[in-house]
Amino acid sequence: MTSAGRFAPSPSGDLHVGNLRTALLAWLFARSTGRDFLLRVEDLDRARAGAEVEQLRDLAAVGVTWDGAVVHQTARGALYADAISRLAASGLTYECFCTRREIQEAPSAPHAPQGAYPGTCRYLDPAELEFKRSSRPAAIRLRSTVPEYKVRDVMHGEFTGVVDDFVLRRNDGVTAYNLAVVVDDTAQGIDQVVRGDDLLASTPRQAYLASLLNMPEPEYAHVPLVVNSDGVRLAKRDGAVTLGDLARAGVTAAGVRDLLLESLGLPAGTLKQALAVFDPDTLPRNPWVWKGVAGA
Template sequence: MTPAGRFAPSPSGELHVGNLRTAILAWLFARSTGRDFLLRVEDLDRARAGAEAEQLRDLAAIGVTWDGAVVRQTDRREMYDEAIGRLRDAGLTYECFCTRREIQEAPSAPHAPQGAYPGTCRNLGPAELEFKRSARPAAIRLRAEATEYTVQDVLHGEFTGVVDDFVLRRNDGVTAYNLAVVVDDAAQGVDQVVRGDDLLPSTPRQAYLAALLHIPVPEYAHVQLVVNSDGARLAKRDGAVTLADLALAGASVMEVRDHILQSVGLPSGSLEQALAAFVPGKLPREPWVWTGMGSAGSAAG
């Protein structure tokens, strides 16, 4: 299987310039290292009708190309079930009946890292399990044997984060992101993961799970986000931030692409031209403040 990088959007709506910037960077990372570049639609629970087609259209418009067919998570349930079955057979799962509120209000376990699941359902006896099953369906949690895990990131270096008994399958039957993304990357031969640095805190959980499943941990590169003038992550409520809205404001696709390339210190032009000048170590280490198409934007400081 050819080594690959990927871009994996959730089809909840049109991509904005922050999403497009991450897609371009993931493409540059993959192509600069001779990898294939794959596109995966993460549609387990956030799909809006027509959004996938809009996203594929916009990615193609800015010059992002991908290899092979687009993969959708909703077609991969059997793979997720098989992985959970392997963990269950190894004694590494348990049923959890906690509501979100119960988890928030529960006292933390002694010495548990901040934000970790307190283990309320970890050691339920047979009678308790039978009673709780009669009241509500169970989620499936990982029975973690670590409280933290360390990963290496191309841009952030060594990063150690919390590992707890995180959810593998929700009580509505939907596979949780942390399990699906690990299984998907392994199945597709993805050994390079480039994504926004808002996902860095969840990466130790995913790397730990990969190790339990005897899956090679990919190379990670968490790139800086695009933020608004208040320093918050860019969103569609921030005005004209999608290709369609920017077009209505008079900005062409090529101008938007060039604006994004300039934000990471690359020359204007096609992505192939940018690829020749791409050096990961020279990427900005601060978020890009989106100020619209009237200026080149700036780095937050």
Template sequence: MTSAGRFAPSPSGELHVGNLRTAILAWLFARSTGRRFLMRVEDLDRARAGAEAQQLRDLAAIGVSWDGGVVRQTDRGPLYAETIARLEAAGRTYPCFCTRREIQEAPSAPHAPQGAYPGTCRNLSAAERNAKGADRPAAIRLRADVTEATVHDVLHGSYAGVVDDFVLRRNDGVTAYNLAVVVDDAAQGIDQVVRGDDLLPSTPRQAYLSGLLNMPVPEYAHVPLVVNADGARLAKRDGAVTLTDLAQAGRPAEEVRDTLLASLGLPSGPLGHALAAFRPAMLPREPWVWPGA
């Protein structure tokens, strides 16, 4: 299977300029290395009617193109179920009945990293599981045998992070992000993952799961976010930050694209112009402050 990069938005609403900047970077990383560039809609949760179509239109408007059709996670449930069944058969899972509040209030397990799941349900007896299951449905957690894993990132170098007994399937039956993203990337031949650096802390969990499943670990590049004037992650409440709002303010998609390229030190115009000048080592490493409309 030919190697590939990807962009994988969640259709919870319109993309803002921070999302669009990351999409441009993912496209540049893939195209500059001769990879295919794929589009995957991560719609397991928070999908809003019409959002996917709007997002795809906005990406096309700034020049981001992709190969083949759009893949949607909601079409891939059997593949996720099969993967969880493999882990269950290998003794790598257990049911968890904890609420979010119970996890927050529970004391940490001995030697567990800060923020890790404390293992409350890890060693329940069959009787205890039956009793708890009578009151609430169970999530399925991974039974990890490490507490930390290290990944290599193109921009961040070596990064060590927490690996705990993270959720594979929520108690409402929805597949968790950490499992879905690993399965999807492997199934699509994606060996380069470019995304916002807010997702770097979850990456060691995903790399560890890839290893358990004998799936290749992609090359990672976690890029800086776009922030507002206060240094907080950009959000739609920060004003005109989507192509729709910016067009109403007199800024067409081409102008927004050129502003985003300039923030990366790249020439304006069609993305092919930027591609010729693209060098990952020259990318800014700090968050970029959106100048506003």
């Protein structure tokens, strides 16, 4: 199978300049290493009608090209179910009936981040299990055998993060992101994952899960986010931050692309021109502050 990188947006709305900057980086990382570049629509949750078409249009407008057909997570349920069945057969899953509020209010293990699962349902006896089944549907959690796991990242070096008993399938039957992304990347031959560094903390969970499923761990590169003037991750509420909004203010897609490339220390112009001088070692390590564009 051909090695590949990818961009995997959730079709919940228009891409903003932060999403597009990450997409450009994912494309540059993949193409500079001779990899294919794939698109996967992560539509298990929060899909908005028409958003996918708009996102693909905007990616093409800034010069991002991709190989093969776009893959949709909603068509891959059998793969996720098989992975959970394999884990269950090895005794590595259990049912959980906790609400989000109960998890937030429960005492955490020492050094675990807020919201890490404290193991409340891990040791339910048969009678307790039967009683809880009658009151609410269960989520499926991983029965982790390690407290933490180490990964290596192109941008951050070695990173060790907490591995709790995270959810594999929610109690509404929807496959959780941490499982879906591992299964999808392996099934698609993706061995390079470039994404925003807000997802670095969850990466040890995914790498550990891949090891349990005998799936290869990809090369990771978690890149700096685009933030607003307050240092908060950019969002659509921050004004004219999508291609559509910026176009209405007179800024072309090519102009946005040039601005994003310059923020990375790369020359304005086509992505092919940027690719000719692309070097991950010279990329900025700090977030880029979006100050808007004159007139927008």
